[in-house]
Amino acid sequence: MNVVRLALDNINKYGEYVFLKFNGREYTNIELERFSNRLGHGLQQRGLQKDERVLVFLHNMPEVIISYYAILRAGALVVPVNPQLGAQELAYIIDHSEAAMIICSARLSATVRQAQELAAVESLVIVVGEDSEGDFIPIGECYVEDDELLMVDRPGDAGAAIIYTSGTTGIPKGVILSHLNLYMEGHSDIQVMGLIGSDGSRLIDKINLLVVLPLTHVYGLCTMAVAYLTGGTIFLLPGFNIEQILESIQTNEITVFGGIPVMYAALAAYPAAEDYNVSSVVRWLCGAVPLSSEVRHSFEKRYQAIILEGYGLTETVAGFSLQRHDRLIKPGSVGQPIVCAEIRVADDEGRPLPPGHIGEFSIKGSNVMKGYYKNDAETARIIRDGWLYTGDIGYMDEDGDIFLIERKNDLIKCAGLTIFPSEVEEVLCSHPDIDKAAVLGIPDEKGSKQVGAFIVLKKGAKTSPASIQDYCRESLAEYKIPHYIEFCDDLPKNELGRILRKELKQKVNN
Template sequence: MLNLSNILEDSARRYPSKDAFIFLDTHISFAQLNGAANQIANGLKAKGIKPGDKIALSCLNVPYFPMIYFGIMKAGAVVVPLSVLLKRDEVAYHLSDSDSKAYFCFLGAPGLPMLEEGYAGFQHASQCEHLFVITAKPGDPSPIEGLSTLGSLMKDQSPAFPTVSTSAEDTAVIIYTSGTTGKPKGAELTHSNLFLNAMISTGISDIALEDVQLIVLPLFHIFAMTCLMNAGVYKGATSVLLPRFDAEAVLDLMNKHKVSVFAGVPTMYWGLLNYENTKFDLGEISKNLRSCVSGGASLPIAVLEGFEEKFNVEIFEGYGMSEGSPVVTFNQKETGRKPGSVGTPVWGVEVKLVDADGKEVPVGEKGELIYKGHNVTKGYYKKPEANKVSLKDGWLYSGDVAVKDEDGFYYIVDRTKDMIIRGGLNVYPREVEEVIIKHDAVSLVAVIGVPDDQYGEEIKAFVVLNEGKNVTEDELRTYTKEHIAAYKYPRVIEFLDALPMSATGKILKKELRKS
């Protein structure tokens, strides 16, 4: 038997008074976190929630997230984390598609009306019986009359609860994919999937009991959930929570709490690299910061090298996806590191690259990355047809194109869906982006294919310039043409002040395609 909440119970026994989470001036110990999760589990049981029921959670990076997350699991129910950016129709879809019986929704923040959208979506999900409002303080009333609050659910409940015995193969979390094509799908991740991935993540980030990690990646996303929250709780480390990325706020917390472990997506490293204010002593921050990891998207080598020089710390990059719990490959201290690669397969995971017929391709050739092991999802919830496409003989077909070198290191080339076919020739946007970003005037770039009557698709680059730098479209086109095959350089270049990004910091190419 295995329940992922056992990792919290163990740390609460071992380190009851140690800080588990810090948010602003609030310090939550492991014993307090465990007690609150038990109160939530008792409250859910009193409301008729049964093992296996699905419960949705929309919450920013505040201590209520781990309390509710582990409380749901203690009750034997399944957590359905939702993006805080979802609009009402999307909320209704996710609640209905997941068969959620209850829904925890945070109030929101300035410019982010989470409860307003969440409540509207809840009203169109007939099977969802309960909506619990997560208020700023437990005793605060709901701003919408008639709705229960998290505080009222926990009120008078015991801080002790006999955790429901679940099987290692029972579903613990249904995590929704980003839905770049069609409607988002819910990947069912088991207690075993998440537990083993959290254990592996502690080795990747080299996190230990005495470490302080900063979590600015959204907790509803599998990267932060597994590699930071669950890994930190498992190890007994302290996690500092920040709801939204801001370079100055990140550096301030790094300085204040002597942060030693940081994980981010490439745009976060880009933001920290380009932050020029001198109010912080980078030497002091660098002295404490000893472990950095990157995932979620490919990290441009120029950003990696610039950050490492500025902060005097190595970034270990890896590859994963929601369906992989998430970690699949990583640059690991034991196996070495190659900048630009996503490393080698993690323990217990097998990876290979295949062609369109499913046959393994030779070293150095492009192929779709597929993998199998303890990290692979049980499948997409209620999506048998999607399972037939993505899951074959235990292998998960990622949809990502990669290359393996002679040392067994993998390099992500691009998404198969992002590949541009120009005049019958394949162009991978990442390859073009890596060239353009090396120009000293370029700060950030995204490349897509746009319809073209002559070639089928033409290559277009969206470019954000470094402050105080200038380059014309013709100059940048000429520069790129000198460094890449003639059919690959962008014929169209558009300069923007910023690129559209998701809540997790990924560049939203689907938004660029609409422009």
């Protein structure tokens, strides 16, 4: 098995058509197939072996797709890397993955050079674009005019990609996703998104996917699979730009858009939104972090649209739940389980809980990762008896809808009582002077924890910790009142909008 067969099956089923549009250029599915096949041969000639790791350190561009499938053809593993990472972070991934090669863009070549000085592992570097230093291999020299089909067959459970988590709570872990993981997630996605019916026919005439999120995120691998399976076309943007998004939707009759809450908030607030026709979009998808009811309401009212929210982890190939286009969307729910996943809620002893009871979500299915790279202990801790324990606390109702409440590691234990930070954050953010808030446990001298809050005030607003505490007392029990309050200009977040609580904890410790 090799997930690259998705590309071959796509050509056999749909014939030649425009698969990708980027910066005014069109690429057909057959062109991309030829490019990736020739690059795969070239990587092999440069010494790439089966099961070796290749870092893909690129911004959104066609070479991401070409590189992914070239690496997979050769039987090697793709290691997508966020282009926003610094040299030290990159060096860690180079060493931990023991990268045989790195494919980077010219604009990121300086970061790669700095990382090479820090890393112990030596990697062959291939550059996309003109490299000013001239010591990296131009990618053009790696395309070999050999059109013999390259397809190293792999077992379904063989690793296809290693995706490093963002490290919001500690050192990034390398999540190994298998060929079967990616293949089954793609098939599940097209069903739950309502793109393909049970008989394999399209439910939407045109499947035009606008991609703004980084292709180097696990979302990128899923999007490619969806496009190949549905005969869809990817319209790729280099980054998040509201005007470009709205212009592309209108011009290209986009039907599927995937974003994160911060993008939907910006779109909802964009003053010239009414100048664009976005009625072609039939699937507005949202994930990564919870979507607030305020942002949902604002966007849906402005654009006369419905957002379908999902949730997942890198360890589950992105999504394990999604709201359905043909079902009632319940406030606070992140939808129902996807087709290839079985989900349960369990107590601290691993015993399943009935609907409505709060516990930890665990998942079993073909979308569950193979494990963490070079970390058997953590793999054994998180996957037990075939169930992946997510660390997410919440409940399922009688209809199978999933409601997330908190990350287990974020719960605050105070004098034997459990405090949900999200509950306190919701009250804080209802304060007329508060724009954002993050709550975490602050150790006290008794060995317990008190509630601490980092607060961003609205522009021009002024208030005091005592005033905020008094406000909280109107809605919260005394033990939930923030004991420690610090005002800050902004909250540290990763590229997907998740709050980096480890940085806030370090700030407290310092």
